[in-house]
Amino acid sequence: MSMAGVFAAPAAALAALFVPFETARLARPADGRVLFLRARADVRLRELAQPGWLCEQSFLPFAEELSRHGLRVGEPAVDERFALVLVLPPRQRDEARALFARALQHAAPGGIVLAAMANAEGAKSGEADLQKLAGPVQQLSKHKCRVFWATRDEAAIDQALLETWLALDAPREIAGGYVSRPGLFAWDRVDCASALLAEHLPADLHGRVADLGAGYGYLACQLIARCPRIDAIDLYEAEARALEPARANLARAQREAGRELAANVHWHDVTRGLPERYDAVVSNPPFHLGRADLPELGRAFITSAADALVPHGRLLLVANRHLPYEAHLGQRFETVRTLATQDGFKVIEATGVRA
Known part of the structure; x- marks a missing residue:
């Protein structure tokens, strides 16, 4: 794309x-x-x-x-x-x-x-x-x-x-004990859409997982806390100012979970594809730049996720309910299920990657 x-x-x-x-x-x-x-x-x-x-x-x-x-x-x-x-x-x-x-x-x-x-x-x-x-x-x-x-x-x-x-630009602690900095997405709070996705993360996620558009690392931290069978996690984020907070949050999440796993943060443009293969991908994909709605950004994230998933892999994403992702998901996955709808958002699970 x-x-x-x-x-x-x-x-x-x-x-x-x-x-x-x-x-x-x-x-x-x-x-x-x-x-x-x-x-x-x-x-x-x-x-x-x-x-x-x-x-x-x-x-x-x-x-x-x-x-x-x-x-x-x-x-x-x-x-x-x-x-x-x-x-x-x-x-x-x-x-x-x-x-x-x-x-x-x-x-x-x-x-x-x-x-x-x-x-x-x-x-x-x-x-x-x-x-x-x-x-x-x-x-x-x-x-x-x-x-x-x-x-x-x-x-x-x-x-x-x-x-x-x-x-003012220095990383600082925000609500929930996370580290963030001004100007990042939902920088001073836990984003409600990401929190909804976190609540519906399957506990049986396992192996190697990627978080696309990871921001300061909230979803990755939730994966560490909620999914004990994950043994490696890669965060991909295009905004370099988010990388330092994300690393700090990952280190804290591992300490609190009492376990270490291979956790890496990458300065990377997800729309250009991913360099590795994954058992699961999670994402709260960006859908706007400035004030303009750009659903093609989210579709590009879906494409990159599908290309990077192993055949049995799963994609879990959250999006605004009005965004028309289902048709594109249906082109790339055999099964597309809505796990939850709440407060204008939807959580979707897609499985069975199409070649």
């Missing part, structure tokens, strides 16, 4: 981000070195980017897209400074504030931190936050987005706020 177009770049915010250069409000750095946090690939970026640009992106499909376009992807060194730091802030405010703090930290003295956000995604709050942190900002509006920037001035920076906001 082709996923082309599913992860399309936010064209309006990206286009708006470069308007200050097109209108000569800002000039690109003479040394050609630019840091782009939460970078996204598009035609305009390819036109502007130079070899000295460094693009940071923790979501693997976006990172791979940047690489395919010939852009350099990685993380800056702790003490690395840039005359220009570009930012596409997320909607989640703690996560965005931490990103503004990192951007300012990596800006050289006199350097510029430049951000663009859609008006409907918290642009006004984002501009206010950057001003609180860095001092006076300039701004313009374009493409239903707000573009705003600040110059790094040591005297204007709120140093205490900088330290506080840098810490």
Whole structure:
């Protein structure tokens, strides 16, 4: 299944981000070195980017897209400074504030931190936050987005706020004793759909199991607690920021269960298939990106699960009741059963993988 177009770049915010250069409000750095946090690939970026640009992106499909376009992807060194730091802030405010703090930290003295956000995604709050942190900002509006920037001035920076906001991205304990961090899926709670799936995990699941789109690892922890015959578990997650919390949660789950098993966390795009074979696969697959429903994402997860299951294997997934997965499941499995429906969700078990 082709996923082309599913992860399309936010064209309006990206286009708006470069308007200050097109209108000569800002000039690109003479040394050609630019840091782009939460970078996204598009035609305009390819036109502007130079070899000295460094693009940071923790979501693997976006990172791979940047690489395919010939852009350099990685993380800056702790003490690395840039005359220009570009930012596409997320909607989640703690996560965005931490990103503004990192951007300012990596800006050289006199350097510029430049951000663009859609008006409907918290642009006004984002501009206010950057001003609180860095001092006076300039701004313009374009493409239903707000573009705003600040110059790094040591005297204007709120140093205490900088330290506080840098810490906002650190993994932290949430309800239930799990470790998570802002911006992950259902980051500050146990997702009710995942909890429903956990309640219906068959106790006789055994052998090697995969959790697709694992997030901070809730379902994997429930597998360890509820299914004593599992002896290996692989977590697959495309968001790199989830990997550290997931590993911490897995270690705790094994301690609490009083047993050790082969448990591994992989930074991986599930839509591209899985590298191993499994006796069972569990998933609360993503079905949207931003605010758009994208059921093809869930169907891609189902395809990858079916391809990775051994002939006797089982797929257990939870989804919103309105999502039309049954037809696709029927194409890949002999038997498809609904185990539960509750609060707008459905838990489905699929067995008998079709070749």
